[in-house]
Amino acid sequence: MRAVVLGGTGYVGGELIRLLLHHPKIELAQAASRRLAGRPLRLAHPNLRHVRHLAFTDPADLRPADVLFCALPPGETAAMRHRLAGLADVVVDLSPDFRLRDQQTHERVYGPAPGRAEAAAAFVPGLPELYRDRLAGARRVSVPGCMATAAILALTPLAEAGLVEGEALVDARTGSSGSGATATAASHHAERAGAMRVYGPAGHRHEAEISQACGVTARMTVTAVPRVRGVQVVAHVSPRRPISRAELLALFRGRYAGEPFVRLVADRSGVHRMPDPKILDGANFCDIGVAADADGRRVVVVAALDNLVKGAAGGAVQSANLALGLDETAGLDFPGLHPV
Amino acid sequence: MRAVVLGGTGYVGGELIRLLLHHPKIELAQAASRRLAGRPLRLAHPNLRHVRHLAFTDPADLRPADVLFCALPPGETAAMRHRLAGLADVVVDLSPDFRLRDQQTHERVYGPAPGRAEAAAAFVPGLPELYRDRLAGARRVSVPGCMATAAILALTPLAEAGLVEGEALVDARTGSSGSGATATAASHHAERAGAMRVYGPAGHRHEAEISQACGVTARMTVTAVPRVRGVQVVAHVSPRRPISRAELLALFRGRYAGEPFVRLVADRSGVHRMPDPKILDGANFCDIGVAADADGRRVVVVAALDNLVKGAAGGAVQSANLALGLDETAGLDFPGLHPV
Amino acid sequence: MRAVVLGGTGYVGGELIRLLLHHPKIELAQAASRRLAGRPLRLAHPNLRHVRHLAFTDPADLRPADVLFCALPPGETAAMRHRLAGLADVVVDLSPDFRLRDQQTHERVYGPAPGRAEAAAAFVPGLPELYRDRLAGARRVSVPGCMATAAILALTPLAEAGLVEGEALVDARTGSSGSGATATAASHHAERAGAMRVYGPAGHRHEAEISQACGVTARMTVTAVPRVRGVQVVAHVSPRRPISRAELLALFRGRYAGEPFVRLVADRSGVHRMPDPKILDGANFCDIGVAADADGRRVVVVAALDNLVKGAAGGAVQSANLALGLDETAGLDFPGLHPV
Amino acid sequence: MRAVVLGGTGYVGGELIRLLLHHPKIELAQAASRRLAGRPLRLAHPNLRHVRHLAFTDPADLRPADVLFCALPPGETAAMRHRLAGLADVVVDLSPDFRLRDQQTHERVYGPAPGRAEAAAAFVPGLPELYRDRLAGARRVSVPGCMATAAILALTPLAEAGLVEGEALVDARTGSSGSGATATAASHHAERAGAMRVYGPAGHRHEAEISQACGVTARMTVTAVPRVRGVQVVAHVSPRRPISRAELLALFRGRYAGEPFVRLVADRSGVHRMPDPKILDGANFCDIGVAADADGRRVVVVAALDNLVKGAAGGAVQSANLALGLDETAGLDFPGLHPV
CATH class of the missing domain: 3.40.50.720 (NAD(P)-binding Rossmann-like Domain)
Known part of the structure; x- marks a missing residue:
């Protein structure tokens, strides 16, 4: 090929x-x-x-x-x-x-x-976790935005189970590589280093992609954080009925069973209890973790990925593999580094 | 003294x-x-x-x-x-x-x-913006937590105006100095550097302080971010009626007029349109900015401060100044650095 | 004034x-x-x-x-x-x-x-540690470059004591603020973050300033490091005769006794045994530390400062204070932060 | 196997x-x-x-x-x-x-x-660029230290050509992962983040390895820099006779021609003119660049590698491949990321 x-x-x-x-x-x-x-x-x-x-x-x-x-x-x-x-x-x-x-x-x-x-x-959306069947043999693929990818993977299990009450709130954090290779006043190192820049407090353009894929209205807030790579999304959902962390985990495990590039993060101890873009540089994984308030009335889903890999080039290769009839995981085996 | x-x-x-x-x-x-x-x-x-x-x-x-x-x-x-x-x-x-x-x-x-x-x-809470009168001449002062301080200052104008519908959602981000000077596995540089660690997805202990001060139920999510100092809070509120950014700004300007250590951030251009802990290291300011969705149905308030200054030692000195009958701003004039 | x-x-x-x-x-x-x-x-x-x-x-x-x-x-x-x-x-x-x-x-x-x-x-050089007498009442002051300031303060005690054999080697490290506020391809955050960029391996323009001030030929290598502020200089000198750390310390202590903005760093334990720009952001200090090889045949002097303060604006104010007959330290009392 | x-x-x-x-x-x-x-x-x-x-x-x-x-x-x-x-x-x-x-x-x-x-x-030293013949079929391999590896690869071409006059000065910079996975006061994030810590101003233990491999006495200074991975070495050498950058490049190109994991960095424009650990995370390359003062009387060699890969695990696998009779590059094809 x-x-x-x-x-x-x-x-x-x-x-x-x-x-x-x-x-x-x-x-x-x-x-x-x-x-x-x-x-x-x-x-x-x-x-x-x-x-x-x-x-x-x-x-x-x-x-x-x-x-x-x-x-x-x-x-x-x-x-x-x-x-x-x-x-x-x-x-x-x-x-x-x-x-x-x-x-x-x-x-x-x-x-x-x-x-x-x-x-x-x-065009078939380049998101195999939702559109695998349509991607097989597809001629045209359109890869979703990096933050949309993370948010869609975070919300889909809840949306498909009919558990989302009202709107979802999506807090997205992004590294600097997401805005491309061209130097701007906003990307000047002395200004951007160490910054927590809420550059999109409301009305981000990825909201439309999320709604289209999940059928859930999402309100996004986007913060540029002190990283080069990486997207992390924290989605807050009011569940239609009280729900526990255990039930959430079961729901997500079921939905993503067999997915080669979605990993559930569910450890109760250690420092890696929630998805963190830190360990995903270069990898095609989207890591997902869940939590619920003690009363079960708020659900928190955290998703992390490398915006240039699973959120762009890796998602594209994964989709192309499917379109071309190849092993879906071909060329995508770099697992990421730790520590880094 | x-x-x-x-x-x-x-x-x-x-x-x-x-x-x-x-x-x-x-x-x-x-x-x-x-x-x-x-x-x-x-x-x-x-x-x-x-x-x-x-x-x-x-x-x-x-x-x-x-x-x-x-x-x-x-x-x-x-x-x-x-x-x-x-x-x-x-x-x-x-x-x-x-x-x-x-x-x-x-x-x-x-x-x-x-x-x-x-x-x-x-004990009088050591938060002059809410308790100035009681702090004058007080004998006992209890300084609120750093994230609680930011969240309370973000929510108070809305709460006092009776504009908060239901619960507020508080997304807090914190630097590593917030967990103190003792080395732990979680603070090991190779693990903590560059990390976006959602260590408190739900149920943070500062929720109770926020509710006590504002009368608003707050659901918090806390993420440790790649900074040493700094707290940033993004509060999401469903307003009781649709509200515009202009109205929000007027509300916050009115509430904090004359406050020596609260600054409204309201520029529409440039890279400093929202509060960022990056420029607050060492300063006693709490910077606050507001946004609203186009339909006025979600309000976003962003607050930032230095957890060790306005969120601790600076707030303590400010409160002590009041308790001792001194100029409230005495000893707190360092404005912070840019760039840094 | x-x-x-x-x-x-x-x-x-x-x-x-x-x-x-x-x-x-x-x-x-x-x-x-x-x-x-x-x-x-x-x-x-x-x-x-x-x-x-x-x-x-x-x-x-x-x-x-x-x-x-x-x-x-x-x-x-x-x-x-x-x-x-x-x-x-x-x-x-x-x-x-x-x-x-x-x-x-x-x-x-x-x-x-x-x-x-x-x-x-x-013009009198704006370096009070060398030119204090001439700065008193001066009408024209020219502040040295930030790396030159650090290197001159590192080398002067050895040079004045006639201890420098041949050339000195000056390894300088600098944060991104040293190249100014204008965005360039080199300052693009995705490229500059985390970089150790040896942009001046040989022949830096500050060499001439150092030689002029110290009478020592300096060969510089300059590396841009992952900081916004800060200069650190590691000067390597072959002493004219073997010399111990204790003798070096005595020499530097003598030379800089009474200097308000030069601090000797000489602790033998803890993590702060050598000058580090990390704790100097905003401060007007130049911290200096010394070491020698066991055989006394190589001397290492480390100096650190904030390039925008002691290496520029702070040095300028200190010099202006002298020129105007004011207290030399006026307006320069911010000590820097820790941790940060 | x-x-x-x-x-x-x-x-x-x-x-x-x-x-x-x-x-x-x-x-x-x-x-x-x-x-x-x-x-x-x-x-x-x-x-x-x-x-x-x-x-x-x-x-x-x-x-x-x-x-x-x-x-x-x-x-x-x-x-x-x-x-x-x-x-x-x-x-x-x-x-x-x-x-x-x-x-x-x-x-x-x-x-x-x-x-x-x-x-x-x-034990044969696990450094194929110097000991490839002896590693073929070896039963015991001892991988050099990470900083020693970089320094040896930087100095060997000059040493073998008999060009090193007197001692070499090796300025080494290292990320935090080099000191291992155990949390200490020195590795506490609030202390280590952003630090330029000259923890080994003189007398580092890798000096002996360098001398043993190159026959050159090396004086090292080691600085911990704000990175997790990565070693960068700047070696300063007084050449036995004046030498130009072009001659140096030819010497290094000749010495390392055909080496699969040594790359010469020799661009005269752009921001990547010298080896930088920033782009080597996860890769098995040692990047090397050279410079000379205008008078040809000082040579600067810069080498960079990932301390955990080429400086440890990658060098070990490369050596094991040779010892086991496999393709030397097997399993080592990850090229590193940019930007990151």
Whole structure:
């Protein structure tokens, strides 16, 4: 299988390249970049300094492949969507362009984009835990946002069991890599280091994705935290009836039994009793833990993942594996480090 | 005015010493420590390496003072409470011993402690923004917990205006200094660095303090974040009626007008649009910001402070200033650093 | 005494404002900024959010003052040097413009600048530990670079004692605030966080300042480390004759006896046995420690300071105090925090 | 091939387990721990939470294997050295017990240990870049210390070329994981976070290893820096004759041509011009860069690696691969992450 990556110099592009270079069944044929065409990968991705057989390709020189991963800025995949079919059988898009299937919602969140919802209808969400059957053999995949992925995996068992009363409150925390590789005043180290920046107190754009996937209205608050990688979501839910931690654990264990990349965190002692992005850098896991107040009237679900892996490139590869009929876990076996 | 600090080697004790050494009206006469009696302050507080006129005193050698600050582990102040009157006119306690005024609640949270609530009745909460009148001339002061202080200041304007529908949800984030100066498996740097550890998903002991002060039931979730100092609280409230950000700002501005240590953060641009503990290290401010969902049906209040200053030693000095009839802001003028 | 700050929006400008706002004898009359003229200080310095009586002034509206602090980018003070006399009696420059007194050296390091060395001759180096007598009553002061300050204070006792054989090797480590408030690819948080970036392996421009002050040829290596503030210098010297740690300590203690802002760090136990910028944020101290190899044939001197305080704004205020005949320590009493 | 890990709960033990679980030719049969015998791996290594087929084994229940990795505290491997032959054909020790081949030196550094040098003579140093031929088919391997590994790889090309005049000065920087998994006052997060702690200004025990391997006397200074993983070494050498950066690069390129895990870092632009441990977490690379002063009279070599991988577990697996006749790179293909 031959793969091509579009948007190869970004952080998500770099993770796609890293994962595909070690994929047992997919060969990374080309990684495209306008800015660095013809230049070595290491100029954008110093961790790949040893890779000598591949350099960035000019996007004009793309050759057909089995699978195309698009890690372009918002709007760019949509702008070239009529060329996609000629480039690869399977297209996996990591931008927000084809995530929302309601035209009005899409335009409210992302601005005017005629016909976008109609186009999005052809894309299967790149979230195997919810859409595995549809991903098998899919031709178009749209990977959800990193915070949406964590929130959807946190809320789905409760939503499917009809246990969510009213709205869910989703407190999301994110590292700095989530806002990309371009330096800005907000990303200046002296300002961002050690910061707990509540940059999205209300009304985050991932709310719409969560509602679409879970059928639960989510109110999000987003805080940028002192990490480079990692998303952690703390979802607060008022259950329809009082519920205990034990029952919650059973519910989540049942829902995610057999999932290769969802791990329940349920230890009662030690320092690792809840999911923490600290130990997930580079791994494709989404770790999930649950708690309930003593009266069973509030449920807390914590989910953590690496925004560039399970929340982007890893989720894309996992979905592509399914679309291409490969082992779903192929190329995704790095377990993460501890301590780090 | 002569002051004495009990528990001088802890982190809160160190902040008390630092503040009192520069206080224009209070002289730090003694800082007591059993472990380091007779030894220089720098062994516990390297930032005070230049202080040569004062060493730690044996607690047995305490001499009467105008004000006594108790920064002892839980239970120790209570154990010596009958000696306090002989040590100083004004006693400011920073432990949880005398915070809760309901016996049953106290015992549920901290365990059996006969007669504790009755003793607590003699203490005025060390929170000038709520209890300024009672603090003037007070003989006994009990400083609230650091997370409780932030949460109470975040919720009080809404609570007093009768705007809180049902329960409030308080998401608290804390640095590592909050758990003290003793090394534990949980505080081991390789484990704690970069961690987002949800160590209190539900049922935190500060809930009771918040309810007592605001009359609002608070459900807390506490996460240890990658900082040494700092508390940040994100309070989510369902308002009794839809409310806009502008109305919220007016409410909070009105409530905290003239408060020397509460600052409203309300900028609409730049990277400092919400309170961030990053710029509060060493300062006695509690910064507060507000937001509302577009439909006005959820209110978000963010409060940040330095847990060792406004959340402990600074709040104690501010309260002592009032109790002793001094300028409330005396000795508390360090504004914090930027960047840092 | 009235003071004016030029370059008020930068990080050094912000520290000057912070220090002067709390100075007991100097009133900050104006803080100038072209970009933010007329706007509140908090837009550049969120730690000064509570300051309401002062806004940024247009540089065109400067009024005469007793002392002018210039915190402008390289070359700008020099460009306006003929206007300086009309602005204030005492001018304290924090740029590199007037640091080097040899024309050839200046041009080698900073590029063509006709007549610069001649102009520099009128400036006294803003380093009271070496130039206290000349600073008393001085009209022009040029504050050394932050790394140079640390290195000069580390090497001076050995140099004055004639103990330095050959060249000294100066390993300098610096936080991110040293490169200013402007976002660049190098300062992007995702790249800079956790980095140990040897950006100056050889030939740093501060070498010339060190040689000029100490008469010792210094070879520097500079590493950007995972901090916002702080400079730490490890100087390695081959002593002219074998020397013990005890003798070194005596030498340094003698040289810096009575210095208000140099602290010898000489504990043999505990975790604070050597100078560490960690506890110096905001403080005007330069901490110094010494060690020697068992054979006495290599001397190691470690110096640490806050690059924005003792290495810039604090050193400037200390020097201005001397120039204006004030208490040298006025306005500089913040001791730093621990832990932080 | 069956492998056993002794000392499985430590940080090095955890990395050995992580690497061996994904090794294509070696099966991890047992990971021994006294404290956690019978308990799941995740209690010590939360990144391995998904591993269900293996639990910790009681050291008393070890079964013979092809290769035994000993990651025990200093002295413990030596204490059981007569049992080793019965446990495995190939023994790879990661402790300092068998590193030094001179009895007097060993005892000076580590204390009394009769016959230790004699025992050490049977061990080949686990550093393939210097001892590849001897490692092929070796029965006993002793992996060098993490800082020694970096320093030896930095100095060897110069030493072999006879270019080192006098002593080399090695400035080593290390993350907190290097001191192990046990919490101490020195590792307490509030003290260690953000610290630049020069804990070994002179006389570090790795000096002896460096001299033994390179024939160069090294004077080390060690600083604990704000990272969890990572070693960076800056070696300063006075070359026997003036030398240029270009010549240095050619020398190092020649020496390390074909080395799978040594990468030369030689870019002249961008932010990654020198080796940085930041991008090496989890990878088995040692990155090396060089610089020279303009006059060619000082050479600076910078080396970086992950102390738990190339500096311990990865170096051990690489050596074991050679000893067992496997592909030297097997199981070591994780390239590290960027950004992180």
